[in-house]
Amino acid sequence: MVLDCVIIGGGPAGLNAALVLGRAKKNIIVFDDNKPRNAVTHESHGFITRDKIKPAEFKRYALEDLKEYSNIIIKNQRVFDIKTENDRFFILTKDGNTFEARKVILATGLTDILPAIKGIHEFYGESLFSCPFCDGWELQDRPLVVISENERAFHMTKMIRNWSKDVVLCTNGQKVLSSEQRELLANKDIEVIEEEIEYLQGEDGRLRKIILKSGREVAREGGFVTTGLQQASPLAQQLGCSMNSMGGIDTDNSGRTAIAGVYACGDNSIIAPAQLIIAAAEGSKAAIAVVGDLVNEDF
Structure with a gap:
């Protein structure tokens, strides 16, 4: 047939x-x-x-x-x-x-292809997500991170600010922002961290800290990742x-x-x-x- x-x-x-x-x-x-x-x-x-x-x-x-x-x-x-x-x-x-x-x-x-960051798979789907329309409500008003190594970093960060005003952007060593984008984020008190990430820290799938290569610790309770596709x-x-x-x-x-x-x-x-x-x-x-x-x- x-x-x-x-x-x-x-x-x-x-x-x-x-x-x-x-x-x-x-x-x-x-x-x-x-x-x-x-x-x-x-x-x-x-x-x-x-x-x-x-x-x-x-x-x-x-x-x-x-x-x-x-x-x-x-x-x-x-x-x-x-x-x-x-x-x-x-x-x-x-x-x-x-x-x-x-x-x-x-x-x-x-x-989805996640950034090559130690510990990221432990938190993806638990406290790190890729779609704010799907999971933004559950993370609203918390200290959040956007992890993005590509040109979608600015757009994602701008969108996430709709759900929380406490946002930092981590580019994991990549320079993906224009000077204009950097200035716009600074005007909204959004810190841009271009240093490489050593690993993500937390427990039971709940993100608690981002540990940078320098040893600096950035406290966050969740966030969003721009994945490769x-x-x-x-x-x-x-x-x-x-x-x-x-x-x-x-x-x-x-x-x-x-x-x-x-x-x-x-x-x-x-x-x-x-x-x-x-x-x-x-x-x-x-x-x-x-x-x-x-x-x-x-x-």
Whole structure:
């Protein structure tokens, strides 16, 4: 059987895309290797009716919804390659199976790359986070740090000041600010520390101090990190999709990539605040585009 669409990735984007396609009477398979970007996250925020929900619980609810549609199949398999022939896609999985489909949605997500600082993994997801819209409320009005080694340092620091007026910026030895940016931060009493960080100190995931190479200790109770980002799967590059300046898959407003029949949604394309609700919405948009394109082809 030729499937109408396969969705690769079982996060909020892929699952919401599946719901829309299923309700449009399309025969689909969702491939999910269950390695989510938010594996360190205890709660998700910003999704009305689901604020503070645990990611695993959200996924359980989503899968329960999808069970209502017999035309949706979920397979816990990893896709390692996609071949194209005569406007069809042949999806090859790690266990040796091949599936044929008319359309492909890539919802494979991104992988965060943390700065190489001793102890940072101990605190990431506990008291250090990457998205202030997700976790800023919980850290409000505390002494915070922004750890950033790249050009996003100024923007992130400016944003974090919305949640706390007691903020310092640590660039871990990197000079990433212009003189104008430095002056603007100084005018807001935001200290910029360009010295390298020796390690982070705290207990039970709670940050307490930043220890600098000089031995200076900076007391902080949490903060935010600008992570490096890379595609969690090489499939987009293998298919020949073009990438945007941030390393995401380049798409139009409906999720269509430069490769006919291939769509992308979620973190891997938008490189926006990594919020559940945004990813789910992008999945819905991509699925609607797939349905529209299938209808036009068949009409």
